[in-house]
Each structure stands twice: as structure tokens, then as C-alpha cells.
Amino acid sequence: MSSVFDDLVGQEHIIDILQSAAAASRNGAETQEMTHAWLFTGPPGSGRSSAAVAFAQALICSKNGCGACSDCKAAKTGGHPDVEIIRTEGLSIKIEEIRELLTRVAWAPSLSSWRVVVMEDADRLTESAANALLKAIEEPGTRTVWLLCAPTLHDVLPTIRSRCRHLQLRTPSVAGVTQVLINRDHISPEMAQFAAKISQGHIGRARFLATNETARSNRKLIMQLPMMLGSLASALEAARTLVDLATAEANAASETRDLHEIEKLHEAYGKGATGRGMATGGSKAVKELEKEQKSRATRMVRDSIDGALLNLATFYRDVMLVQSGSVEALINSDLSAEIEKHAHYTRADSSAKKVEAIMRARAQLTMNTAPLASIEALMCRLAQP
Numbered sequence: 001m002s003s004v005f006d007d008l009v010g011q012e013h014i015i016d017i018l019q020s021a022a023a024a025s026r027n028g029a030e031t032q033e034m035t036h037a038w039l040f041t042g043p044p045g046s047g048r049s050s051a052a053v054a055f056a057q058a059l060i061c062s063k064n065g066c067g068a069c070s071d072c073k074a075a076k077t078g079g080h081p082d083v084e085i086i087r088t089e090g091l092s093i094k095i096e097e098i099r100e101l102l103t104r105v106a107w108a109p110s111l112s113s114w115r116v117v118v119m120e121d122a123d124r125l126t127e128s129a130a131n132a133l134l135k136a137i138e139e140p141g142t143r144t145v146w147l148l149c150a151p152t153l154h155d156v157l158p159t160i161r162s163r164c165r166h167l168q169l170r171t172p173s174v175a176g177v178t179q180v181l182i183n184r185d186h187i188s189p190e191m192a193q194f195a196a197k198i199s200q201g202h203i204g205r206a207r208f209l210a211t212n213e214t215a216r217s218n219r220k221l222i223m224q225l226p227m228m229l230g231s232l233a234s235a236l237e238a239a240r241t242l243v244d245l246a247t248a249e250a251n252a253a254s255e256t257r258d259l260h261e262i263e264k265l266h267e268a269y270g271k272g273a274t275g276r277g278m279a280t281g282g283s284k285a286v287k288e289l290e291k292e293q294k295s296r297a298t299r300m301v302r303d304s305i306d307g308a309l310l311n312l313a314t315f316y317r318d319v320m321l322v323q324s325g326s327v328e329a330l331i332n333s334d335l336s337a338e339i340e341k342h343a344h345y346t347r348a349d350s351s352a353k354k355v356e357a358i359m360r361a362r363a364q365l366t367m368n369t370a371p372l373a374s375i376e377a378l379m380c381r382l383a384q385p
């Protein structure tokens, strides 16, 4: 029998826990298995929000998360009255948003035994927002279940994480991701394997690469950067290239979505239908949407730069492998000639330091520093022999 947990790759260890918690919660009582605050952590792309959404479905479905009934379907798209999925477009979740959320979810569940809130980016809660949420989580006797997601335990306030049951997702294997791309997304086996391998267990990124030719050619361009690094000027140029490519890729993805959202909003306020202007409140709503879209665009550019940096890191990781005499397990096997050449004329002990420098630059990106400046500093570091 199929279930909402089928799409979770390599997470068998937590699926058992979630299934028995959902089954135990059938009678609506709080049991040892079932608690009302959960924290899903796992590396980017491991599918922590997919796991949380699947659990939400299992909690409100009369068949423990069949994936086929109307409750399951509505819950997945955020259209179920008892399931709320909070996706953050901006860089942080503010206290006003949490207060608004708390008034929305204060009601008893309408159709099921639980009201479920999935918060995909609990790591983006500001401190005051987290404290407001904490009060709600601590409240006894409530019918609300909180499913929080974050990259690691350290990304969530200790007071919050100590009240949650913690589930740690694993990075799915390359073979597991390949299989999902073939079965679910109907991608050819060769392409699926290539994309899964260079995405290192990040399912979303693998799917994006496998289905997007521009993304694949951008990756190739990024991977040529280590070869052109030498002078200061070349390092600055490489930084500019990386940021420009990543920005263009992110903007292409958000522009179509932005336009579609604005059109729908115009429709909702009756623009076009009567040939006159929009109904009252229309232009204010458009302005608010545009503000949200701008903040989402910033985040998408950052994610895209992060993806480019991750690619670069796999390049130096491969160089390191070759320098230590192993060539079989290259991630970027399509670039083996370039990698071997680079391994030949750079120092073995510096490759590991370059990978570290890239990881530090990734961490800096999540703080509010200007991306170009930190990428420039990184490229200067990578230009050293």
C-alpha cells in the first residue's frame, strides 16, 4: 500500500517513529509516542520539510497517511483547514508573523483530532518570535501539533529544542536520489545518476540540475573558475562571474513566479474584467506582494550562490582525492581532465584549506554581509597556490 512516507529517501529510521506516533494519536490522546512538538533537523536537501509535511498528513488522515484521500491531498498543498504550512520567503520570521499565526491556530481542529503547524524554517525565527512561539508550545492541553524544521539543533533556541522531540534526517545516498529521480520525476537513468552524484544527496538540487539545461551549463562555467585564478584581477573577475551567474539563475526562476502571482492578485481585485481600475485595497495588496517578492528574490540569490560554492567545494574535494592518489570516486567525473591537471600544479596540503575556506564563505553568506565582497575575498584565497 502506498503512503505519504514513500517519497522520503533514506529516512527509514524516522519513518517508523512517525508512523507509530500517528497510529498512537488516532485516539487523540497524548501518549508516549505522540507529543505535540517535534523538531526535524537534517542537512539541506535531506527532505526535512517533506518529512514534516508527510507526518502532518498522517496525523489528519483517517488511514494514517494514505496520500490518496482528499485530506492527504489538501494537507500537502496547504489547503486543509487543520494543517498550516509556514514557508518563509524572507530572511527571518518576525514576532508579528508569529502573533498572527498564533491567533489563527488557537481554534480547535475542525475536521481531525489535531491542528498541525509545519514551520519549514524554524531557524529563521528572530529571538522575540521564538519566545512568542515557545509560550504556545508550552501550553498544556492544546490540540495543536508543532512540526519545526531546521538544519541543525544549534539553529534553534535551547528553550525551544528542549521541548521538542528531535528527529535527525540523514543525507540520502546517491543511489537513493537517483532512484527517486527516475521513478518519481521520470528522468533518464544516465541523467539521474549524473545529477544525483554532483548534487551530493541534495534531492531538490539534483532535480533542478537534471531538468534545467541552463543550470547544467552554469555549473560547467563555475567549475572552470579554479583554472583561471592567478592574479588579483582574475580573482575579482571570477567572483563577479560566480555572483552574476548565480543571480541570473535565481532571477530567471523567480521572475516567472512573480509575474504569475501579480496577475492572480490583479484578477482577485477585478482588474481587467471591467476595464476600470482595481477594487479598493488592490494597489496596497500589490505593493505588499512586491515587497515579499523582493525579499524572496534576495533569498533565492543567496541560495543560488550557495549552490555554486558547493559545486566549487566538490571541485577541490576531487582535486584532493587525485592528489592523494585516488581517482575512482570523483564526484565531478565529467571534469576529470581539468581536475587532474589542477591537482598536478597545486599543492596537496592547500586543497583541504581551500575546501574549508569555501565552507567558511558559505557560512558568511547566511549572515547579512554583501555576497560579492565575501566571494571576492574567497577567490583571492583560492588563487593562492
Ligand SMILES: [Zn+2]
Residues within 6 Å of the ligand: 061, 062, 063, 064, 065, 066, 067, 068, 069, 070, 071, 072
Ligand atoms: Zn489519506
